[in-house]
Amino acid sequence: MRKQTINLITLSIAGLLSASAFAADYKLKIQSSDPSGDLNFKVQQQWAERVESMSNGRIDIDLLPVGSVVKHTETLGAIKMGIIDGHITATGYFSGKDPAFGLIGNMVGAWSDTTQLLQYMNYGGGNELMTELYAPYGVKFVGASTTGVESFVSKVPLNGVDDLKGLKLRAPEGLVQQVFAAAGATPVNLPGSEVFTGLSKGVIDAADYTVFSTNQSAGMNDIATHPVQPGFHSLPLIDVSVSQKKWDKMPEDLQTILTMSVRDLSYDITTKLKMADNEAVAKANQNPNITIHNWSDVERKKFREIAKTQWKVFAERSPNAEKVYNSVTTFLEENSLL
Known part of the structure; x- marks a missing residue:
């Protein structure tokens, strides 16, 4: 009996130690x-x-x-x-x-x-x-x-900044909308969950959404057959x-x-x-209805010049925003990225 009691006590202590060892702090x-x-x-x-x-x-x-x-x-x-x-x-x-x-x-x-x-x-x-x-x-x-640098979903061909003019596009509020508006587009407030429907029904012509692979798997490129990849904006x-x-x-x-x-x-x-x-691009290229547009360095630079003017405007909205603007632009300049 005594031996059995000792064994039970030993097992109980071992169990407690085991539980303690695996309990998250x-x-x-x-x-x-x-x-x-x-x-x-x-x-x-x-x-x-x-x-x-x-x-x-x-x-x-x-x-x-x-x-x-x-x-x-x-x-x-x-x-x-x-x-x-x-x-x-x-x-x-x-x-x-x-x-x-x-x-x-x-x-x-x-x-x-x-x-x-x-x-x-x-x-x-x-x-x-x-x-x-x-x-x-x-x-x-x-x-x-x-x-990753986000792709751009579009129902119409986009080969450069001029093609953004008058484009009805979904973009999140704030700086993204501000930059696209400065480029001549017409930003539309639309939740991400409604982008597919908005494209299907013609509420929007294009969308700032997410990376190419996600767009492809969600069927975005099947209804908006002129994606821009690699992305140029976000x-x-x-x-x-x-x-x-x-x-x-x-x-x-x-x-x-x-x-x-x-x-x-x-x-x-x-x-x-x-x-x-990369896998999604290869798959999209096999679809004759999808045309992937890759902006030239010249067009990317044009878009960036427009964006730079809006960075400065946006930075004026708060002291902290100005800190961000100064910090990022200093880094870009010092590393020859601006």
Whole structure:
């Protein structure tokens, strides 16, 4: 009997130790701005699993698709209020809180490749600026990612800036609409969920939507058969951020794991999306009804010159927006990218 009792006690202690060893020290409920079926979200799920593995189970990330808890435009406030613990999202969604978020979130026409934006963020002062911008909201900016230079969906041939004149196009509010309006287009407010229907019914002729592979898989190119690829306008900043309170409670080694894991995430997303885009372009080229338009360097430069005038106008909307404008343009000039 005594031996049996000792064995039971031993098993109970072992069970407690086992449970303790596998219990996460820090649980993070993080909402993405991507739907669960997107490649972006799948890559983010792999990132969450890696963080758990790298931290030996001490960090447990519950990654939720867009709209699971709050709207995609409300995650910044939701983190501050403790409704969620973090987000992976397009920074530009918060331009309503400060135009600076719209400017750094998508400085239309500034970046021609994902490496340029990530170099600015990681080595050109972007990360430090985002840390400063998020501080008043009780949010810790962990790191930067992006997707890819977005394609452009169009029902009519677009070979340059002149073809934008009078074009009814869907574009998000803020700087994107402002730049296209300056180029002579007629921007239309339309949620992303209504782009396909809007194109089908002739409400719009074209759309600033997302990367080529996503457009292709969604059937956009089948109804808007004149896509522009590579894109010439949009490269959104995607930020990974968490509650400052949660961050401050973490030991330094876990903070380092999270920080470095985001750099790994950014490489994964940009690389896999580029591969997916290449496959989608090859597939689209097999369809005789689809004509892919690739703007010349001359036309891309024309569009950028228009965009540059609007950067400056947009920067006048807030002191923080002016900081973003000065920071980004300085980086572009110093690296011969302007």
